[in-house]
Amino acid sequence: MREQDGATKAPGRVGDVRRRNLALVLGRIGPEEPATRAEIAAATGLTKASVSSLVAELLETGLVDELGVTRAGERGRPGVGLALDARRGALGAEVNVDYLAVGVVDLHGSLRYHEVAETVNRGRGPNDVVAELSRIVERCVSAADDAGMTLLGGGLAVPALVDPSRGTILNAPNLGWRNADLAPALGGLVPGAPFGVVLSNEADSAALAELWYGRGTSLGSYLYVSGEVGVGGGLVMGSELFSGPGGHAGEVGHIVVEPTGQRCSCGGRGCLETVAGQEAILAAAGITDGGSTTAARMAALQASLDAGDTQAITAVERAAHYLGIAIVSSARVVDVSAVVLGGHFAALAPWIRPALLSSLEAFAPGVIAEEAVAFSELGTTAALRGTAGAALRRALAAPYELLA
Amino acid sequence: MREQDGATKAPGRVGDVRRRNLALVLGRIGPEEPATRAEIAAATGLTKASVSSLVAELLETGLVDELGVTRAGERGRPGVGLALDARRGALGAEVNVDYLAVGVVDLHGSLRYHEVAETVNRGRGPNDVVAELSRIVERCVSAADDAGMTLLGGGLAVPALVDPSRGTILNAPNLGWRNADLAPALGGLVPGAPFGVVLSNEADSAALAELWYGRGTSLGSYLYVSGEVGVGGGLVMGSELFSGPGGHAGEVGHIVVEPTGQRCSCGGRGCLETVAGQEAILAAAGITDGGSTTAARMAALQASLDAGDTQAITAVERAAHYLGIAIVSSARVVDVSAVVLGGHFAALAPWIRPALLSSLEAFAPGVIAEEAVAFSELGTTAALRGTAGAALRRALAAPYELLA
Structure with missing residues (x-):
């Protein structure tokens, strides 16, 4: 059925039908392969005149760029190619327990600038940490500005239960933060950004980064588990x-994998985090120097593994064994059959993988196939890419917000 | 916006808009509180003339009955009350490991006839068991027929992974059935039923029975866990x-709760079923007489509990402890905060409840509140009510199928 697209447009206000059609046309314009107006008309069922008028408005938003006459269609006249404009982007930021990460992702999905700083954030107040983050953000925003980029919005990912609508952290046990209102700070990160800056859970954002830019693009449905000081999931x-x-699904780190195990930061006992989080692995590996940062001790663990140290290898394999149990139990509950692993599970993949596959086979033969276990390649940029990507998707879903 | 409802009606074929409007009007007619045509017009935005025409067709389907002039409206003339007709119903049936259950549920949600037979189904072939089930079905269908009821469809619930679209059991480990094609048998259970007979997972159907007829009506979102010989969930x-x-979510019985535990029928190890299924509890309670049926031994367990037998109490409390772990892990994965327990978990509620609440509090304080733990009151009729209810909902969603 053909959509009516112009009738409801009133001066100063974009009508519902036109809003929908703007998003519909924009949805046919990708980052790379240029699309012509004629192709868009054929794909959407809109008239060519309507498409031309809608494209004119999309060019006005800055989200779309004309690439000049690019190629002859199979039939008819050559068209002007349209593609998403890589000069539009969003800011992504992450506060984790032992690092801060900030970057800019453009509409083509490229990470244009980024900076990761090792810091010790546990025990510091949220305002103090966000102030330090803001200085890194300023450098990234300034670099984007110098390159002629416009930032549409942004996001901040934290290892916490969050309320995105209010911009508050409900509980971040590994940072020691509870009920922290970040709304004022969020507003200041990307001044004037039309699609705002939104707070998110770090593992949820990293899970989405895999979907859009990483190992999840071909999967569609999967469990993402990320190992940091805590263990998060999406x-x-x-x-x-x-x-x-309840809004907080995927909390794989607090699946009970060892009923007689250690107390957990969540108040429970024997959670995955108590046996597979960084502190747990380091303790089991005997790397207990409290004076150095977690990141430094993780580097020491890596060195021990490379050197074939038995205690280190056993510690990582034990974590992988329990990780397998948590993945199996999650798969039983939601019936996903693929998993993407991030954080230190990805960094330690050569040691994690064999023990994990054994565990999956022992506890649920045939449920998760060997080829359905993927390791992230996004490293410490996963969460920031996801939260920036979410901001870009907010813009692409509502291009009319950019019209005067 | 007002719906156009008559334009697309063609002889011998009910058009899309009219189909939708028939279902829309039917959705305003409940089992008890009678609705008038005027009330339906006001609630749906359809004209009174349209509603009258649609109601005439609904009366023709037999799903709706006129109750005579029942009351004066607040304004205007008194109307004729319309309600769902309790003479329309559906058959529900369940094959479990140690019983068969059959019943008829009417459009008011009442269980009109039912019969539960203790049988030993494990090790027998599916054809043999379904033949025995068919004889019980015939008695129930005949009783419904004698009372002037018309059966619209039905369902068969089994403790198995199923493919409902093909009518096949993929795997029923506790029955020892794999890849069993029940499609021919299903067709014969309610001959001529316009909405057919559909195969379902027993715990999924029981979970829906709680939503429509049981403890879940006020909850909306919950995990259902049912203890039988196996442990199922929905x-x-x-x-x-x-x-x-993957289509088989909610398999709570195969969450790993004891990594060093027993082998499970699923091929894994330490699953909830290995510590909280009936056989596991009976073994732990020392009630091991292999000559009597599981049901008889469960009765013996009940007697031991009533007599204060320590071994029996410890066995049930141990099951409840592990049940709590599986519930906590499920809640972490999907973020539900309520649970309904059926099967022997409900039958043994006085002994299960305190140990379960302790376990929930120990492993995830504050996640599942005490008042969010409910016990089913549907007993062995839960799954058959759910599968009959699903058939009734298929009819209510497509009333036009009943028009000539």
Whole structure:
């Protein structure tokens, strides 16, 4: 059926139908392969006149760029190619327990500038940490500005239960933060950004980064598990983040894997985090120098593994064994059959992988195939890419917000 | 916006708009509180003339009954009350490891006839068991027929992974059945039923029975866990069954709760089923007489509990402890905060409940509140009610199928 697209447009206000059609046309314009107006008309069922008028407005938003006459169509006249404009981007930022990460992602999905700083954030107040983050953000925003980029919005990912609508951290046990209102700070990160800066859970954002830019692009449905000081997780099903009725699904780090195990920061006992988080692995590996940072001790662990140290290898394999149990139990609950691993699980992949595959086979033969276990290649930029990507998607879903 | 409802009606074929409007009007007619045509017009935005015409067709389907002039409206003339017709119903049936259950549920949600037979189904072939089930079905269908009821469809629930679209059991480990094609048998259970007979997972159907007729009506989102010989589960979120990307979500019985535990029928190790299924509890309680049926031994367990037998109490409390771990892990993955327990977990509620609450508090303080732990009151009729209810909902969603 053909959509009526112009009738409801009123001066100073974009009508509902035109809003939908702007997003519809924009959805046919990708980052690389240029699309012509004629192709868009054929794909959407809109008239060529309507498409031309809608494209004119999209060019006005700055989200879309004309690439000049690029090629002859199979039939008819050659068209002007349209593509998303890589000069539009969004800021992504992450506060984790032992690092801060900031970057800019453009509409082509490229990470244009980024900076990762090792810091000790546990025990510091949120305002102090966000002030330090802001200085890194300023450098990235300034670099983007110098390159002629416009930032549409941004996001801040934290290892915490969050309320994105209010911009508050509900509970970040590994940072020691509870009920922290970050709304004022968020507003200042990308001044004037039309699509704002949104707070998110770090593992959820990293899970989405895998979907859009990483190992999840071909999967569609998978469990993402990220090892940091804490262990976070996110569920992607049908190419969307699944949040569950309470909004905080995917908390794989607090699945109980060892009923007689250690107390956990969540108040429970024997959670995955108590046996597979960085502190747990370092303790089991005997790397206990409290004076150095977690990151420094993780580097020491890596060196021990490279040297074939038995205690280090056993510690990592034990973590992988329990990681397998948590993945199996998650798969039983939601019936996903693929997993993407990030954080130190990815950094330690050569040691994690064999023990993990054994564990999966022992506890649920046939449920997660060997080829369905993927390791992230995004490193410490995963969460910031995801939260920037979410901001870009907010813009692409509502291009009319950019019209005067 | 007002719907156009008559334009697309063609002789011998009910058009799309009219189909939608028939279902829309039917959705305003409940089992008890009678609705008038005027009320339906006001609630749906359809004209009174359209509603009258649609109601005439709904009366023709037999799903709706006129109750005579029942009351004066606040304004205007008194109307004729319309309600769902309790003479329309569906058959529900369940094959479990140690019983068969059959019943008829009417459009008011009442269980009109039912019969539960203790049988030993493990090790027998599916054809043999379904033949025995068919004889019970015949008695129930005949009783419904004698009472002037018309059966619209039905369902068969089994403790198995199923493919409902093909009517096949993929794997029923506790029955010893694999790849069993039940499609021919299903067709014969309710001959001529316009909405067919559909195969389902027993715990999924029981979970839906709680939503429609039981403890889940006020919850909307919850985890259902049922203890039989196996331990099954179903997830209801936003008042719908959640099946997950692979179609078999909610397999709580195979969450790993004891990594060093027993081998499980699924091929894994330490699953909830190995410590909280009926056989596991009976073994731990020392009730091991292999000559009597599981049901008889469960009765013996009940007697031991009533007599204060320490070994029996410890066995049930141990099961409840592990049940708590599986519930906590499920809650972490999907973020549901309520649970409904069925099967022997409900039958043994006085002994299960305190140990379960302790376990929930120990492993995830504050996640599942005490008042969010409910016990089913549907007993062995839960799954059959759910599968009959699903058949009734198929009819209510497509009333036009009943028009000539």
